[in-house]
Amino acid sequence: MGSIKSTHGSVKIMKVILTGATGFLGNCILRLSCPWDIVPWSRSMRSIEGVDCRVVDLYDSNAVNAEIALEKPDWIINTAAITNVDFCEEKHLIARRANVEIVSSLASACRAHNVGLLHLSTDYVFDGESGPYEESQSPHPISHYGELKLESERIVLNDLKHGIVVRTMWLYGYTPNARANMITWPLDALLQGNGVNIVEDQWGNPTYGPDLACCLSELCRRNAYGLWHVGGGSFLTRHQQVREMADFFSLDASLVNGIKTEELGQSASRPLISGLITSAVEKKLDWYPMSFKDSLNHLIRCSDFKNRYPQLVCGRG
Numbered sequence: 001m002g003s004i005k006s007t008h009g010s011v012k013i014m015k016v017i018l019t020g021a022t023g024f025l026g027n028c029i030l031r032l033s034c035p036w037d038i039v040p041w042s043r044s045m046r047s048i049e050g051v052d053c054r055v056v057d058l059y060d061s062n063a064v065n066a067e068i069a070l071e072k073p074d075w076i077i078n079t080a081a082i083t084n085v086d087f088c089e090e091k092h093l094i095a096r097r098a099n100v101e102i103v104s105s106l107a108s109a110c111r112a113h114n115v116g117l118l119h120l121s122t123d124y125v126f127d128g129e130s131g132p133y134e135e136s137q138s139p140h141p142i143s144h145y146g147e148l149k150l151e152s153e154r155i156v157l158n159d160l161k162h163g164i165v166v167r168t169m170w171l172y173g174y175t176p177n178a179r180a181n182m183i184t185w186p187l188d189a190l191l192q193g194n195g196v197n198i199v200e201d202q203w204g205n206p207t208y209g210p211d212l213a214c215c216l217s218e219l220c221r222r223n224a225y226g227l228w229h230v231g232g233g234s235f236l237t238r239h240q241q242v243r244e245m246a247d248f249f250s251l252d253a254s255l256v257n258g259i260k261t262e263e264l265g266q267s268a269s270r271p272l273i274s275g276l277i278t279s280a281v282e283k284k285l286d287w288y289p290m291s292f293k294d295s296l297n298h299l300i301r302c303s304d305f306k307n308r309y310p311q312l313v314c315g316r317g
């Protein structure tokens with residue numbers, strides 16, 4: 001593992017297979033301007049973000065092994081997962097196949113081919129009684145999604161010499177092809193003059209997708225094996241996040257109604273007082289997460305965001 005495949009000027013180039021390339025974080029990783037050779041994998045799409053993509057069935061361990069033997073990457077970054085927490089609560093077997101069995105199969109292949117595996121996990125491994133949390137604190141999931149993610153972490157951390165697990169939370173940002181997130185759907189509603197109900201009893205540090213992608217590439221480049229917490233630079237409630245976003249874009253923040261989590265009647269329990277303390281990764285990489293406001297200032301300079309929301313960036317971007 002860690003062998004250098006080629007060089008780019010004087011910079012050594014890593015080769016990275018990216019699973020879940022069609023997802024939000026996958027899109028953010030594909031957009032990084034980073035000197036690496038990236039091979040996106042998807043289960044259905046042949047092209048993503050203008051990049052050719054390899055269609056690979058992650059449930060087929062023979063195919064996974066053969067592809068890794070062919071590509072000989074330095075790292076696999078596994079962002080593929082079922083991320084719908086309530087679906088995972090209701091469909092245990094389907095959720096286990098995607099969120100544990102795929103990780104187990106990738107880990108076996110990585111071990112066999114001496115490849116590093118960076119796997120994404122979540123603050124939902126904690127119960128949300130007393131966040132924000134450091135890496136050394138004991139997990140105690142309160143949802144099936146959290147239990148499965150914890151199980152998958154242990155596969156990577158216990159069975160692999162070259163494994164990295166990154167716990168992150170509340171991803172946001174904008175890419176044209178990814179699903180809605182805590183910025184985009186409230187923005188769309190507020191722009192139409194519609195009110196939004198946002199929970200005011202869930203605390204955390206929302207994470208800007210491009211910022212996380214940058215940190216992941218650096219963890220791979222530095223072979224920073226082990227467990228890391230990577231969240232954003234601002235601690236706030238989801239309700240505060242959306243109100244701050246409304247204020248930033250001069251939208252009507254009075255349309256952002258605060259509600260309690262229990263009012264939503266969701267299948268899976270959510271950690272309430274959560275958050276991820278990032279001092280370990282900051283010290284390791286000399287990397288500091290963006291504050292929520294800085295991330296919005298970054299967002300309004302992105303061309304896709306400007307194209308999608310020209311009325312919001314006019315005169316500012």
Ligand SMILES: NC(=O)c1ccc[n+]([C@@H]2O[C@H](COP(=O)([O-])OP(=O)(O)OC[C@H]3O[C@@H](n4cnc5c(N)ncnc54)[C@H](OP(=O)(O)O)[C@@H]3O)[C@@H](O)[C@H]2O)c1
Nearest residue numbers: 020022023024025079080081083120121122168169170171
């Ligand atoms: N989003 C968050 O707020 C958040 C918070 C904490 C941790 N995380 C973790 O961060 C990672 C990335 O999250 P994300 O928000 O980018 O997720 P996402 O937007 O939901 O994307 C998930 C990706 O996984 C793929 N996928 C799902 N099931 C699959 C299967 N059975 N076989 C192959 N691919 C499959 C999806 O492919 P299709 O497009 O084909 O469906 C998609 O590309 C996940 O591990 C997640 O648990 C996310």
